[in-house]
Amino acid sequence: MAGERDARGVRGLRGGRLALCTAVVLCATGLLGGTATAAQRAPAPSPPPDGGARHLDEVRKEIEGLYRAAERATDAYNAAEEQVQLQQKKIVELARTIVAAQGRLAVLKRQAGALASAQYRAGGIPPEAKLVLNADPEAFLANADLVRKGQQAVKGVIGQLTHLKSDLDGYAQDASHRWEQLEADRQKKDAARKQINDKIDAAKALESRLAAKEKDRLRKLEDEQALLTQQKWLDSGALRDIRGKATEQGKKAISYATSQIGKDYVWGAVGPNTFDCSGLTLRAWQAAGRTIPRTSQEQWRQLPRVPLKEMRPGDLVIYFSDASHVGMYLGDGAIVHAPRPGRQVTITGAGSMPILGVVRPDGERTG
Known part of the structure; x- marks a missing residue:
């Protein structure tokens, strides 16, 4: 009855054929919790009858440790890879910003040059002399107002040029920092990759030295240990209120x-x-x-x-x-x-x- 109840729970969760298949797998491997009977419990690993079995358990622990170390390094590798991609994206964005800023800088330089030329052409005679010589004083005053506005425009353009050059300096420094960070992240990534390969290669080499029968026994030992740990978790009541x-x-x-x-x-x-x-x-x-x-x-x-x-x-x-x-x-x-x-x-x-x-x-x- 317990198996039927558990199968119904999984079937209700996922529905149809997939749920039924999962329930069968769970029942067959003794994973279903809550109503597990003593007969369903995972058997404890058999005491090693000889030194060979003890050796195999030591090999299992060593292989497990190597793969755990590789998994930790894998996480470090993935994190470094994310940072590499982030830095590359930022550098591309900075490059586009710099190109756009350089375009604005060229426009402002042309504007500044044109305004400076206009001021130069209008200069050379003191304003008082221009007022005396000008037949129309009102026209002179209007022209003088335009000159002041032109001077203000020149100051504005120069101010924009100054800020823009400052911004470009900042962008360049930021880009330089990003490149340095990118290289550091790449080095972290390469170091993590080497550690992963070393650990996985060591585990595979250790496992490859086992005979075919020992490999089968090793896998059974891994499964047996997992089931034992699972049963202890179930016996603790952890699943009771879930x-x-x-x-x-x-x-x-x-x-x-x-x-x-x-x-x-x-x-x-x-x-x-x-x-x-x-x-x-x-x-x-x-x-x-x-x-x-x-x-x-x-x-x-x-x-x-x-x-x-x-x-x-x-x-x-x-x-x-x-x-x-x-x-x-x-x-x-x-x-x-x-x-x-x-x-x-x-x-x-x-x-x-x-x-x-x-x-x-x-x-x-x-x-």
Whole structure:
């Protein structure tokens, strides 16, 4: 009966064939929470019968640590990439501003030259002499007024020239600073990329030394550990009060994310064929009509946070103290996520990793 109730909950959340498939996966992997019986609980990892098994568990921990380090570096890489793109955009905007300002400067210089020439042609005789020699004193006064206006116009043009040259100096300094920042961001990006490649290569090399049977055992050990951690989370009662329902946008995001199941994790990838963890959540919420930050750390910083007990399907669960991993909550104690290199987008327990907190892409920021 518990399995039927959970299946109905998921079916109500997402509807139709997709919901039924998800419920089957959740039941088969023991992820459904709340009404789990002792028979449904994830088995504890078997005590290692020999040194080989102990060695394999050590390898698992080492590989996990290397991929976690790569994931942290991936976030640093993505953040640096965003800054590179921002600086490039600012430099282009500055270049356009400078070109426009130089055009205005050329016009003002021509105006200043014309006014100066006019003043020169009108000069040479003192105003008192002009008044005596002029047959029409009123015409002289009118001309004198025009001269004053011309002088004021010259001062105005000179003032504009001065300000414009000052602005151009500022633009040039800003552009120089932007170029320096761009180069610094590129260096950060390259350093992060090297760290990622080094960590992933080390993990792959470590895994490649295992025989085929050991690789199968390693994967089972990873799954077993995840299920054990998930069961401890369920036993804590964390899922007991979670009753939230997905919004329409949340359902769209879930539909997109779950339709990517089986696609490979590739660091820095944002689809459509491969994803990293935050690339998957980014695209899923874009499909739902919401633009969210690119990285899991920025998703944690910028999106509205909600208490775990108020979590609802479509929310993003942020993992580890450094916010270096993210998955999308599906309901019934499960998430969909892109785990790590060498693995595919899949469904797993929401409590199978240390939870930092929950954020809501379609929520309202407070405070």
